[in-house]
Each structure stands twice: as structure tokens, then as C-alpha cells.
Amino acid sequence: MDTVFFLLLCVGIVTGLFTRGGEAVLASLIGGAQTAVTNCVSMAGAYLFWMGLMGVVRASGLTGALSHLLRPVLRWLFRDAGGAKEAITMNLASNMLGLGNAATPYGLEAMRIMEAENPRPGVATDSMCVLLAVNASCLELFPATLIALRQSFGSAHPAAVVMPVLLSSACSTLLTVALCRLCIRS
Amino acid sequence: MSNMIPVGIVLLLFYALLRRVKVFSAFLSGAEDGLPMLKKLLPCLAAMLVAISVFRDSGALTFLTDRLAPLCERLGIDACLLPLILLRPLSGSASVALLSDLFRSFGPDSVIGLTGSVLLGASESILYALALYFGSVGIRKTRFAIPLSVAATMASIGFGLLFSKLFFE
Secondary structure (H helix, E strand, C coil): HHHHHHHHHHHHHHHHHHCCCCHHHHHHHHHHHHHHHEEEEEEHHHHHHHHHHHHHHHHHCCHHHHHHHHHHHHHHHCCCHHHHHHHHHHHHHHHCCCHHHEEEEHHHHHHHHHHCCCCCCEEEHHHHHHHHHHHCCCCCCCHHHHHHCCCHCCCCCCHHHHHHHHHHHHHHHHHHHHHHHHHCCC | CCHHHHHHHHHHHHHHCCCCCCCHHHHHHHHHHHHHHHHHHHHHHHHHHHHHHHHHHHHHHHHHHHHHHHHHHHHHHHHHHHHHHHCCCCCCHHHHHHHHHHHHHHCCCHHHHHHHHHHHHCCHHHHHHHHHHHHCCCCCCCCCCCHHHHHHHHHHHHHHHHHHHHHHH
């Protein structure tokens, strides 16, 4: 992550100095930080809402049922996830329904629990890496947000993309899961 | 379709009622769990968005797009889709903005609009998620997470382009 951050920042600043001058570079740096604050504030609302809802889901015993359903998959992919299985289940379920905003809080919650149980703090566990990889390939059964966006631009067939999205995300998820297994073993 | 989530929430509330769950205090305890995370989130978001915004505004992204355009033409990818492909792993909101641009210029039901939709739907802003997830708990050594996530993203984009070609052309 350090490398990515360094590269983006350095290349961006140096190019910006040549193309647009120091003042514009500074403006876009500060602008980025300001977007972070706006994003964080607007995310805070969604975050508290979904986490609160998860409290209700947990109290009614639904996550237990859902993780039970997903248990074979979870045990196979997230062997050292421990108490984070519940949050991982919710993260994967929200992702599959195309609710990116709901998936993030559950993902972060899962990371928090896994790090608390981590025998080597600061070093990613197998389950953490798998969680991110599976999030990257992003199996999507129903891209809710995307369809809403297409609708808002007056598409005649907003749902025309459901099949190709499903197929391509299924293929890449299968590939990713296979790669994950290889990495866990080695 | 947009009614699904609110309806789901109502169903959940009734189910909780049936199981005699104290809904209000359950909600509070869940939301409370979210608070410490929010505090850790902000610095991490700031770092990532600063880097992304300066990279995009400086023209480095456009420079990269222009260099890669000939290669894309040879692979049969429309060069209009390149900024979306490059920015997709970095930022969700920026790629939604780019897709909206494509919708405005070509229409959501054009081949470009449809392919762009599939690319957005089939992949994830993973570099952003990596920074956020690992940053929020202070993981320094990420082991195989980054190479694996990048491979997954490339697979998503590749399959997305492939299936768009099969379906829409």
C-alpha cells in the first residue's frame, strides 16, 4: 500500500507541476482531503444505519442462520477468521446484492475482529487477504445501484446488464477463489 | 426494484418482533460498534483521496490513457472506456462519474454505455478498499492480498469485456 500511495502521489505532483503549476497542484491536494471529509461525513450516516441494522439482524439470530448456510464455503476459504465469520457473511451478502455502501461497514467490522484475534498484529492473516480478493472479484447477483443509475439516465432496458454482470463476476470469482486456495496452501 | 431494500428492512423488523428482540437497543448496540471505526476511517480516506485526486487532476491519468489507446484499439476495446477501466480500481465515486459521462455522450443503451455498465458492475474499487480495510486496523504487511486483488480485478475487467462483446455486439 505504501508503494501505491507513493507512486500515485509523486507521479501526480510532478506531472501536475509541469502541466498546471504549483497552485493548481496544491488546490487538488487539498481538494482530495476535503472530499475525504465530505465522504466520511456522508458515509458516517450510512455506516451507523447499516451497523445498527446489523445489530438487529444479529439479535434476531439471522446472521447465524445465514452463516450456517454459507458455512461450508466460509470454512473452506476463511479458516482462521474466528469470530469474524458473521461480519464476513454480511459483507459477502451485501456485495452480492450490489449494495456497496452496506458492504463496507461489514467488511471493516470483519477486519477489526480478525485483527483483534490476530496472533501476529500488523501482519495480514490468510482470511484478511481472501476477504479482500473475494471483494475485488465481486460476485454480483443483482447490481442494484448500477440499475438505478441506468434508470436515472433514461435507459430503455436498465436491467439488460444483469446477465453479463452475473456471468463475468461469477467467472472472475471462481478464478479468484481457486487462486486464494493456492495462496493459502503455499 | 428499488423497493426491495426498504421492504426487506420492514420484514426484518417484523421478524425481530416475532423473536421478541428489543429492536431499539439492538440497533443502538450495533451502531455503537461502528463508532470507533469511523474515527480510524477519516485519515485513511484523506490519504487515499489526496493521492487519487492529484493523480487525476494533474493529467497523469489522461497521459496514461493516451499512451494506452493504440494498444486498446488492437485488442478491440473502445478507447472511450479506458479512463473507466483505469480509474475503476481506485475510486467508486469517480468511476460512477465517468460512467455518467459516457451515458450522457453515448446513451445508456449504446454499446459503450452497456459495456461501461458491465465493467462498473463486475468489478470493485479495490485499491480504495485495500487502503481502507488494512489502514483501518493498522496492518502493515499485506502478504498476498495486493497481487491477488489485482489479479481478481484484471479477471473481472477481462471477463466483463468478453461477455459485453458476446451480449451486445
